[in-house]
Amino acid sequence: MITPRIRPAQADANFVFTGSGGIVEVQGTAEGEPFSHDQFMSLMELARKGVHELVSIQNTALGL
DSSP states (O other): OOOOOOOOOSEEEEEEEOTTSOEEEEEEEESSSOOOHHHHHHHHHHHHHHHHHHHHHHHHHTTO
């Protein structure tokens, strides 16, 4: 059995968006070295894409 190597997180970030993409809440903490503006923006874009996908899946499931 191959066990994945667990690495500690370098950042902890929480993003809350509305279904239409509005920003409700953003929290971020560096877990060691500070992260850059570009890294933060990358995290936010990943979160935005993820929320967009979830909203789309939910709307499909609800027949909206």
